[in-house]
Amino acid sequence: MASAVDPRFGAALREFRERRGLSLRCLGQLAHRSKSHLHELEVGLKAPTTDTARHLDLVLNAAGALARLVDAPVDHAAEAAELRLRVAASDVGKEVLDRIEQSVDDLASAYPTMAPADLLPLVRRHLAYVGRLLDGRVTLAQQRRLLVAGGWLAVLRATVHIDLQQRAAAAAHLRAAVDLANHAEHSELRGWCLETRAWDVLTQGDYRKALDLSRQAQRVAPEGSSAHIQATAQEARAWARMGDVLETRRALDRVERLTANLPVPERAEHHYRYDPAKAAAYTATTLAWAGDPGAEHVARAVLADLDPNGDGGARPRRSASARLDLGLALVAAGQPDEATALAAEAVASGRVVPSNWWRAAEVLARVEQAGVPEAVTLRELCDQYAPRRRPTADSAGR
Template sequence: MMANEALRRLRNERRWTQAQAAERICAQVRVDTGRDPELDANWFSRLERGAITWPSGDYRAALCAVFQVHNEAALGLHPKGVTPQSEASSTPDTSAAPTDNAGSIAADAELSARLARHAAATNVNALVLEQLESDVQRLARDFVCRPLALLVPEIRTLRTAVFRLVEGRQHPHQTRHLYVVAGWLSGLAAHVSLDLGHQASATTHARTVVQCAEIAEHPRLRAWARSFQSLASYWTGDYRRAADHARAGYEDGRGPGSGTLTARLLSLEARALAAGGDSRSALRSLALAHEARAIADLDELPGVFTFPEAKQWTYTGTTLLAIGGDEQVQRAITASTRAVELYQTGPEDDRSPGDLHAAHLDLATAYLANGQVDVASAELDTVLVATQYTASITIRLRKLDTLIASGPYRDSRPLVDRREHIHEVTSRPTITSTSTEPR
């Protein structure tokens, strides 16, 4: 029994363990055949020891794809009874041989044929890419209203499958397509992390989205990534960076493309500018955001990747409240009320609990500014009946608690009771089973 040094060398060059190599072979077989083989480190060890010299056809094809070689001989594989030649003995000595033009031409033709076969090999096809796109669309739509606990494992599983496909071999346009899919899935993972309050993880996922967008040369994905980076920076209180990220998204020469993404970026910029104290620029960006909404086309993806009109009115209310003053507070009440109406009358699958919470909390804040304590308490009650909140809604609740504590109505009995309730709900773990987008 002769050890398979060629296969061992290929594995060591990639710094894979035998278990990791076996796992990649299993993944490739699943992609190629739909079967779920049970190959492990022991199986791969038998290959390297020479105990198995000619595995089944599906496994040989998967080995060639994973190690990116042209044929089984390059893997040191051979049928039983056939002795593999060493590299030295398999390479003829042509130093003294006469030139054979016909043989040379035939050899050149074989090289071209080999290149053609290599170029044609791919681990994906149009149906696989179509299914991946369909899965991303479904998850993006479900993210708005389905329990997060049901979505997280599915997002992770699909991302893992796509990353493994990227590690294989495919045509350049298929590779770009896979990177776009990987980017959108990383965007979903980023939203999950931000919902749960894991800022560092969300930032890492967002950088991956940017990288995927750059590799795929996909302007809309890149602009969306900037919008998410703006969102994440806003909720850490870095309003300058939040505005810069949003501005980078729509000022990029390659642009955010059609759809509602421009309105989203401008709304994010307006909200950040208002929070940072630049009221004039905030109002200008807010107006531009509504102009962009008026000419927006359909979005490429649904659900969490869109910017519904109701959400835009929620952002508008938050921006106007941050600017402050009697006139802007009244405008904020109008905007937040409009957001609530649109969410309540829209399709049930499009109703985001987090967006509704945000709009009601803005209304509570605005009514407190007007001295309408009873109305503010009623708006707050609408939110406090929930059992769990996203990290961003928890931040909003704590800010409102601070506002109540510093205001002239801090000793109002209704508000004292509600502050106790706020303290209780904000001490709970961040959302674990209800999915909403960070606000």
């Protein structure tokens, strides 16, 4: 029986393989495993069985290290609880604090382009470092900076866990992020925690709760802040999923007003700094869900902006999502052939993360219903690239 995916296993497997100077193909030949299976183990897309871990231990002379990781998976709740218990005291200088805050920004900026399984170990390492520093002695001002940095890292970690469909781990780290935000009295961070919960429950089909959490986030976050804007956009998504086109449009109008004079942030790819370009992408997704005829025009404009040369652009994950959004809009507009081609491009890019898989699944279901011959090829691609645990068609990515 497969265990839960532990990101430490993939990192350890890669380290032992590289120590032996083996490529994935060579290791596959020695271990009688396919190259693709070993790759999925290393990047965290599949969990190893105990037998597989023991066999790889023998092949790589790892002295049982891999099997021990399978037998003793990460206790996410315990890790989060440890961090939460460290919020009362902290001996660090300005240089260290500046470096930590820079790392938080770097990781949040890597989120749109880095694979979740690769980003997770980096976030964990920095979060553990902040936890250790919270054991030292610092001034109140320094302690607050650590609490805020830890809060951002905890909510980012929760987001990555949601992307990987690891909801128990996500819930634990969201609770830790809320505790840190409350201790630091950081209202925008509190708003992001609520917005992230809203996104998570939306992916699980609880649209009414998503609507309530989105509104709570708007009340908590500072007016006009990134969290406030994102929560407003999330409200529009909830209304769209409930089929209320009028309320969907009203929420999108509020997003448009909030972003009308918003400057592009210094690091537009930063997940927690609202980029005005996001408004158009969210509008495309939301209108497609609501079945609004305006979805196609907006979705085409978003894709053209993200990927003008058709090569994935600077933000390949967003480009893949934009193709799927346009595919949904085209199916609704009675153009299933182009929708199938766009969905196939998105899936074959390998950039559709687990929490975004609903988009491909929904396009596939609709083009199959339409009887498009090319739907057979799209299904084959979906079977090839789908994550080990598929979200339902109601799931929604960032």
